[in-house]
Amino acid sequence: MHLVRDLLDNQVCDARNRKMGKVDGIVLVLREGRPPRVAAIELGMSTLLCRISERLARFAARLERRWGISDGEPVRIPMARIKRVGPDVRAEIDADATTVYDWERWLDRVLIERIPIRGGGTGEPEGERK
Amino acid sequence: MKNLLKVALGVVTGIGGFLDAGTIATCAQAGALFGFRLLWVVALGTLCIICLSEMVGRLAAVSHHTLAGAIRERFGIRYHAIPIVAEVFLDVIVLSAEIGGVAIALQLLTGVGFPWWSVPVAAGAWLLLWRGTFDVVEDGVALLGLVTLCFAVAAYKTHPPLREMLTGLLPSLPPQKPAQYWFIAVSMMGSLICPYVLNFYSSGAVEEEWTEADLGANRMAAGLGMSFGGGLSAALLVAAAMVLHPKGIDGNTYEEIRLTVSIPLGQTGATLFAVALGVTCFGAALQVALNLSYTLAQAFGWNWSENLEPADDARFATTYTIAILVAAIVVAIGFDPLKVTMLAMAFNAVVAPLLVLPLLILMNDQDYLGAHTNGWFSNTVVAFCTLLAFVMGIVAIPLQFMGGT
Numbered sequence A: 001m002h003l004v005r006d007l008l009d010n011q012v013c014d015a016r017n018r019k020m021g022k023v024d025g026i027v028l029v030l031r032e033g034r035p036p037r038v039a040a041i042e043l044g045m046s047t048l049l050c051r052i053s054e055r056l057a058r059f060a061a062r063l064e065r066r067w068g069i070s071d072g073e074p075v076r077i078p079m080a081r082i083k084r085v086g087p088d089v090r091a092e093i094d095a096d097a098t099t100v101y102d103w104e105r106w107l108d109r110v111l112i113e114r115i116p117i118r119g120g121g122t123g124e125p126e127g128e129r130k
Numbered sequence B: 001m002k003n004l005l006k007v008a009l010g011v012v013t014g015i016g017g018f019l020d021a022g023t024i025a026t027c028a029q030a031g032a033l034f035g036f037r038l039l040w041v042v043a044l045g046t047l048c049i050i051c052l053s054e055m056v057g058r059l060a061a062v063s064h065h066t067l068a069g070a071i072r073e074r075f076g077i078r079y080h081a082i083p084i085v086a087e088v089f090l091d092v093i094v095l096s097a098e099i100g101g102v103a104i105a106l107q108l109l110t111g112v113g114f115p116w117w118s119v120p121v122a123a124g125a126w127l128l129l130w131r132g133t134f135d136v137v138e139d140g141v142a143l144l145g146l147v148t149l150c151f152a153v154a155a156y157k158t159h160p161p162l163r164e165m166l167t168g169l170l171p172s173l174p175p176q177k178p179a180q181y182w183f184i185a186v187s188m189m190g191s192l193i194c195p196y197v198l199n200f201y202s203s204g205a206v207e208e209e210w211t212e213a214d215l216g217a218n219r220m221a222a223g224l225g226m227s228f229g230g231g232l233s234a235a236l237l238v239a240a241a242m243v244l245h246p247k248g249i250d251g252n253t254y255e256e257i258r259l260t261v262s263i264p265l266g267q268t269g270a271t272l273f274a275v276a277l278g279v280t281c282f283g284a285a286l287q288v289a290l291n292l293s294y295t296l297a298q299a300f301g302w303n304w305s306e307n308l309e310p311a312d313d314a315r316f317a318t319t320y321t322i323a324i325l326v327a328a329i330v331v332a333i334g335f336d337p338l339k340v341t342m343l344a345m346a347f348n349a350v351v352a353p354l355l356v357l358p359l360l361i362l363m364n365d366q367d368y369l370g371a372h373t374n375g376w377f378s379n380t381v382v383a384f385c386t387l388l389a390f391v392m393g394i395v396a397i398p399l400q401f402m403g404g405t
Helices: A045-050 A054-066 A104-112 B002-018 B021-034 B039-063 B069-108 B116-133 B134-157 B162-167 B177-192 B196-205 B212-243 B254-300 B314-332 B337-362 B366-372 B376-403
Strands: A011-013 A019-022 A027-031 A036-045 A077-078 A082-084 A088-091
Touching: A011 B376, A019 A036, A019 B254, A027 A045, A045 A054, A045 B212, A077 B314, A104 B314, B002 B212, B021 B069, B021 B177, B021 B212, B021 B254, B021 B337, B039 B069, B039 B134, B039 B177, B039 B196, B039 B212, B039 B337, B039 B376, B069 B116, B069 B196, B069 B254, B069 B314, B069 B337, B116 B134, B116 B254, B116 B314, B134 B254, B177 B337, B177 B376, B196 B254, B212 B254, B254 B314, B337 B376
Parallel strands: A011 A088
Antiparallel strands: A011 A019, A027 A036, A036 A077, A082 A088
């Protein structure tokens, strides 16, 4: 497996094929006298921004905490739960049990729910669309 | 039968969805200022957009990945951050130009100043996105866009000389105003190969769940639809060349551009022009706003679909809501929509290479395309497009100052 090509920045879907985000970071464990081991993938704005600017990442994490959006910590998924890599990365977990939808829920609460006009759409569950 | 319907719909979408504020403004000005001399740009731009549309459609049908998503995956966030920032900026300007185009159309029909129309138009666009589904957005507005056939009728009524038109298909420099000539040529290319069209096309293919079985329909829809759209753009240029150019009218306002249709077709033509401008700009406004949501959602891996309820993809719905609000403010302040359009088209030319070059690499990646990677012909065409877009990007900004409107 080529970590950058087959894992980093690829789309992550949960066990029900719901989009969780992109692989924003890869966690490696360094071992004495042995090659590093891929321990987990990370998803989250702070991890993503860290690759562009650490200061920006700290600012974003602070903002997420201050506005009550999330705890500012990335979601970490152990490699043992990754069932497929490639352009689509499949994780055997339930996205709802993680904090990946914190922004979604926050925007829903502060904006979408307050708009008095009901939104349209077919309402098909995300995981069943493909 | 299903594929035939898909092709027919694709062709109609190509006709109705091809023209927008950018193509109408640039093609009319090209004809008004330089007669048939810039027809070659329409031909070249149409060939480019046919190839590019077919490619992004093929990418989506085979890999089920959109252009924006695939660029993030293959080139990483450090590269992708550049086109994302550029596209967000560009899409908001283009959205302002399109909302401004609808507002001007309503001004032409009612006499009420265009800034007053910005909020109702923006509210209408937002409501359609909020309540509608992808099919409503794409097919409904595209069908209404058939009113742009009036450009072809207007061009026919002016009896243009065939020999001079054919001469215009070969590039030639005008005796005067070379800087303005190249600026308009650049703006025309920018309007014909809009970056938003590429990602919107691939997102639409994923929304409609295209598969490899749809590749033939994709090829036909891209080829025929865009050809008809390009033909209507050429017709508008020809009508402007026959009506405005001999009178020395520059086409610097939409009122002047309206003469292109109203002189050959009378009062009916004046109304048809306003309706065509309003409908095409409204359709484009929906596409640009949606594209902004698509681009961000696919770059960051959010839930996305125009077919989902806003509560199920809150970030997606919030993005187009904010974009429409900002664009409406720009128009309400009173910026001249035509000037905003020309500026947006020049920026299109700057941003295009940031997306076209990665597309070329992706189209040769077997992980995404399997056995459907580009052949030598497609590679040559896209390489040429990339080079052309790059040169356009380099010259667009200086020309804006030397010869812009």
